[in-house]
Amino acid sequence: MMSRFGYTIKQAFRQVFRNRAMTLASVFAITAMLLILGIFFLLIINVNTAAESVKKDYNTIEVFMLEETDETRTQQIINDVTTWPNVAAAVYRSKDQAMQILKDRWGDSAYLLDTLESNPLPNSIVITVADLESADKVAVKAKNIQGIEDVKYYKDTVDKLLKVTNGMKIAAMIIMAFLVVVSIVVVSNTIKLTVFARSEEITIMKYVGATNWFIRGPFLAEGIIIGIVSALVSVGMIALVYTRVIDTVGPGLVRILSVPLVPADFMIINLIYIFLSLGISIGAWGSIISMRRFLDT
Amino acid sequence: MITFKNVTKRYKTNIGLDDVSIKIEKGDFVFLVGPSGAGKSTFIKLILKEIDADKGSIRVKNHEVTRLSNRQIPIHRRNIGIVFQDFRLLPNKTVYENVAFAMEITHQSKRAIRRQVPQVLSLMGIGSNACKYPDELSAGEQQRVAIARAIVNKPTVLIADEPTGNLDPDTAWEIMRLLEMINQRGTTILMVTHAKDIVDRMNKRVVAIDKGKITRDETGAYNFHEEPGTKTARDSMIFSRVGGLLKKNDE
Numbered sequence: 428m429m430s431r432f433g434y435t436i437k438q439a440f441r442q443v444f445r446n447r448a449m450t451l452a453s454v455f456a457i458t459a460m461l462l463i464l465g466i467f468f469l470l471i472i473n474v475n476t477a478a479e480s481v482k483k484d485y486n487t488i489e490v491f492m493l494e495e496t497d498e499t500r501t502q503q504i505i506n507d508v509t510t511w512p513n514v515a516a517a518v519y520r521s522k523d524q525a526m527q528i529l530k531d532r533w534g535d536s537a538y539l540l541d542t543l544e545s546n547p548l549p550n551s552i553v554i555t556v557a558d559l560e561s562a563d564k565v566a567v568k569a570k571n572i573q574g575i576e577d578v579k580y581y582k583d584t585v586d587k588l589l590k591v592t593n594g595m596k597i598a599a600m601i602i603m604a605f606l607v608v609v610s611i612v613v614v615s616n617t618i619k620l621t622v623f624a625r626s627e628e629i630t631i632m633k634y635v636g637a638t639n640w641f642i643r644g645p646f647l648a649e650g651i652i653i654g655i656v657s658a659l660v661s662v663g664m665i666a667l668v669y670t671r672v673i674d675t676v677g678p679g680l681v682r683i684l685s686v687p688l689v690p691a692d693f694m695i696i697n698l699i700y701i702f703l704s705l706g707i708s709i710g711a712w713g714s715i716i717s718m719r720r721f722l723d724t
Numbered sequence: 725m726i727t728f729k730n731v732t733k734r735y736k737t738n739i740g741l742d743d744v745s746i747k748i749e750k751g752d753f754v755f756l757v758g759p760s761g762a763g764k765s766t767f768i769k770l771i772l773k774e775i776d777a778d779k780g781s782i783r784v785k786n787h788e789v790t791r792l793s794n795r796q797i798p799i800h801r802r803n804i805g806i807v808f809q810d811f812r813l814l815p816n817k818t819v820y821e822n823v824a825f826a827m828e829i830t831h832q833s834k835r836a837i838r839r840q841v842p843q844v845l846s847l848m849g850i851g852s853n854a855c856k857y858p859d860e861l862s863a864g865e866q867q868r869v870a871i872a873r874a875i876v877n878k879p880t881v882l883i884a885d886e887p888t889g890n891l892d893p894d895t896a897w898e899i900m901r902l903l904e905m906i907n908q909r910g911t912t913i914l915m916v917t918h919a920k921d922i923v924d925r926m927n928k929r930v931v932a933i934d935k936g937k938i939t940r941d942e943t944g945a946y947n948f949h950e951e952p953g954t955k956t957a958r959d960s961m962i963f964s965r966v967g968g969l970l971k972k973n974d975e
Contacts, residue, residue: 631814636801
């Protein structure tokens with residue numbers, strides 16, 4: 428068993444080396460595919476995490492109190508709202524707290540707020556919904572509460588964001604699937620050349636009584652080697668570029684959008700797993716497809 | 725050993741074998757003769773299960789060949805050695821490697837390979853050529869290597885498809901003596917040939933096929949419609965070669 432495995436691997440490396448030009452060509456082709464795939468992957472993961480974190484900010488509904496609503500009534504409302512379905516929490520926010528939050532957000536320009544004679548902000552209740560889809564119902568219900576002025580929530584914004592990210596995800600999936608198919612075709616063509624070059628040998632092997640898997644083994648291993656090499660090369664290249672991107676635009680992005688990029692090491696470790704499995708399956712399928720006709724009998 | 729019972733094989737445009745029944749006993753030496761396209765190749769391909777019969781039963785060593793699954797075919801073929809007119813040696817392997825290759829394929833141990841290959845090579849009288857490549861050998865020597873490869877796994881049947889077709893008469897006789905020796909060691913031999921002088925002088929069982937039917941099956945000389953080495957025989961050789969090339973291109 429061991430010697431058979433050794434034979435397969437030895438043959439595969441010999442073949443890889445013998446058709447080094449074609450091997451190189453398919454490694455380039457698959458690396459290119461995987462690079463494009465990787466860029467999509469990075470984009471999607473980042474957009475996804477951004478969407479998730481934005482969603483977190485927007486799963487709240489703010490209910491503004493009328494000036495004349497007193498504390499007991501407010502407390503009553505809070506108690507009432509907490510019992511609603513899909514409400515995770517309801518927290519009172521006094522006008523002073525609201526002013527402080529605004530000041531924090533304005534940062535350097537906060538001194539402008541100091542010139543105000545009185546606090547124009549209303550008291551409010553911040554309702555956190557359990558899931559975003561039910562925010563609508565909670566908001567409609569909140570509008571009917573006695574003693575409130577207005578209800579504010581960000582459903583439209585979130586909806587739009589989700590639509591865009593979902594669209595991106597689907598588009599990327601289609602493109603990725605297409606790229607995987609193209610890669611399989613490229614590998615299968617390369618291996619077909621090897622198979623042609625060795626068709627005489629394969630015929631003789633079949634006459635002498637070699638099993639199909641024995642014949643297929645080295646070609647399968649060849650495809651897998653091509654896949655692994657391509658996967659490692661493309662992960663290496665993406666790692667290099669992505670760490671640069673994080674170093675240069677990462678901090679700026681946090682400042683502007685308050686959304687951090689997904690850290691490089693997390694990304695790269697995942698990419699290694701994904702690309703290796705992709706590369707191995709592309710290589711394996713490519714060679715199995717190219718061998719199929721030769722092993723009919 | 726090999727039994728055909730009412731075997732029929734039709735191709736799209738012509739008949740390969742038509743209701744053929746024959747029995748070849750263990751240890752037999754059988755010549756299979758007949759004009760090109762008579763059904764000789766079909767006969768051999770059916771034994772190897774390269775193609776499937778339309779009707780009838782084919783038994784080799786008590787196994788029903790027609791019912792073998794794809795998985796069993798390789799095991800079945802290990803029982804059958806095969807030698808071709810054009811040798812079919814691997815040009816990038818040495819003589820030793822060409823023969824060892826047949827053993828590697830059947831997962832035999834390195835030790836067994838190291839023991840058996842030199843034995844078979846010296847039996848074939850080419851022990852001193854072990855390290856040479858096929859293109860450094862004469863045609864006769866190459867055919868000896870091919871025979872060594874065919875018998876190294878100790879098959880019960882050796883099929884020789886015009887093994888002397890590419891050889892001059894003297895060399896052809898050397899090959900025939902080797903085949904006879906192999907036969908005397910107990911291996912059943914089925915040899916396709918066009919060479920009348922060989923058939924006549926060997927005085928073995930001769931099975932003649934024409935248009936898919938067995939037209940004669942007896943021991944002794946056989947009156948070929950064509951003289952060996954004449955135009956037709958050469959033509960058929962050329963045709964089979966061109967056919968082989970075409971087939972390769974098709975693939």
